[in-house]
Amino acid sequence: MKLSVTLLVLINSVHSLNIPEYAEFEKGLLNDKLTLELKKAKLKKCPVDIPFTCTDEKYDGDTCCFENPGGVLLQTQFWDYYPPIGPDDMFTLHGLWSDKCDGSFEQFCDSSMEIDNVRDILKEHKEYELLEKMENVWKNYNGDDESLWKHEFNKHGTCMSTIKEKCYEGEYKKNQNVVDFFKKSVELFERLPTYKWLSDNGIIPSNEQTYSKQQIEDTLSAHFGQPVYIKCNRYQALQEVWYFYHLRGSVINGEYMPIPAMVNSQCPDEGIKFIPKRGFKPPTPPPGPNPPGKPKDGIKGYLKLENEPGCVISNGNWYTSGSCATFTLQKAEFGGYNIKSSKGYCKVSDTDGTFTCGPNVKPMQFSYNKDKDKQWISFGGESKWNADKVPGRFQQVGIRPGIDGEVVFHLYLS
Template identity: 30%
Template sequence: MAPCIDPLRCPSYAVGCQADPFSGALYDSCCVSATGLFVFAQNFTTGLSYGPNPWTRNQVVSEIGARFTLHGLWADNCDGTFNGTKYIEPGHIKNTSLPDYDLYGCDKARSFENAAQVLATRPSKARLTKWMKTNWRAGDGDDSWFWSHEWSKHGTCTSSFNPSCYGKAFKKYDDFFDFMEVSIQVFKGLDVLSAFKAASIVPSDTVQYNITQFNAAHKAAFGVEGGMQCVKRDGVQYLSEVWTYMNEVPGHNFKAIAPIPNAFQSCKPDTLITFPLTGFKTAL
């Protein structure tokens, strides 16, 4: 992790999206990210993300089963807006008709598409790669592209991971490795499936639930409601993702907060939600 900066610039009470109550100034961007507000997204199997490759959906979901996997830690501005995706070199992947997906968010120089190769440069991080191959999955099997995308679009927009925050101790890719490690720790602290089970909400192909039940379960477990995202196929509304809104606090830590006003939820409140056990294989 990045070393702590001067405590005068990063007091222990610092919180993203809030000014220092004593000075009225914003906190140092290496203390808590200048954006301050984050969305932490977890995919249920119906909401897997896809890169540019041909879909191999049923193979991947069979490996995952009916559970949540990590999607990403997304830096938003304090009003809920965010930096749009930019293309490094718009075009097509060489020798294919597929679009070129080399995207970035805030720093082209630190963006890349070969996360698996970058991970392999540090044998000491083998456990990290192993965990990601199980719990951070792309629906088309192109996990490396997915990890690259999450770093390049979102990690480079998280200012507390900027190389300048590390000082002379910084080595190339420290920012990437730390961002992935922190994302994983947040995921481990937000066990949505267990939260739902504690409220008697379990994956089922026959029992349906409403959005109020999901949000109540999220609040009971984590103190705040979340953002429920759904996809609709053949007239059925399926839970696809769960978003948790968060603020950054010093030390690359994140705390759950209530959804911002007008927070986006794609699940329709007037339609029951299927949280599928086996039907997820044909939900999309």
């Protein structure tokens, strides 16, 4: 345990005066210092025999010691070159995500934990070195890095059971869990130097050279210890790498065990580009009439239920006795879509899980995904939806993501 400079100077000054009572005085100062150190907030101590998440071994103890329901941790990195983001020789940190064992996930779980100003929080905790690291490696494509940090904690950090305020003992300082979340995210990122691993094996950014999916995956898996997930963009260029873990104990100080990626890459087998961060110019479109594009205000259509009558109306309920409502899918800032009807934006309720639309729902908080081919709408990794029953005449029935109800279906945009 290190004594503060002030304390050391005070002790040395008293000692130089040769005061007989010095020994008792010094002892008192040391005891006071020890008391202050012990009172600092620390995570609860957990049993050593806690199982890893997502195994057959069950654990019904303290959720501060066992991540639940999110038993899969993902460390995600991006390679953004248009516009260029971050150092030229580094993937940037995107986030630390908590998924359920089946690959689905929760989001924005606890509004009481949400934060608004990350820089202020880090400065209040004197985490200047951490802030400097984040400003270098945790980058947002639009230049507003803090917006990304805030989004990552509010969407994912609030769903982590082991970093709640109740999981700390001692004199808890507000937002210590927030600081610890960002610390751990950066720490994991630093253990996974994706760019170095690739370049050491001859896979370097180039405007001419291309690589196979197996080259990239084998290189990263050899270092990580398990198959990883890579994602390519529309130019068949490498853009994302995801690392998957199971966890023993807390997100903050637990043991991370690498596991195989839980999703399959859609990158081509051959011809993958690794585009340098400087000097990229998008290909010139072929001559001729411009292809039809997506309207600037979003993609419009009806929300229908596959193999079921009726459709979704503007408040988010399933209805079979009237006209369908028009919904708009708007690109969300950090991926996926927001859904909006004439009533307002749409969310999945954090109380009963139902899909609902109204004026009090914030945009860009609840993001959905759309399958490009089948037009299915998914939420939190769940591609299926359910309801308790088929609506009777002039009845409205709520719908929910998942398969827990009596009626299960895919929701799609028509």
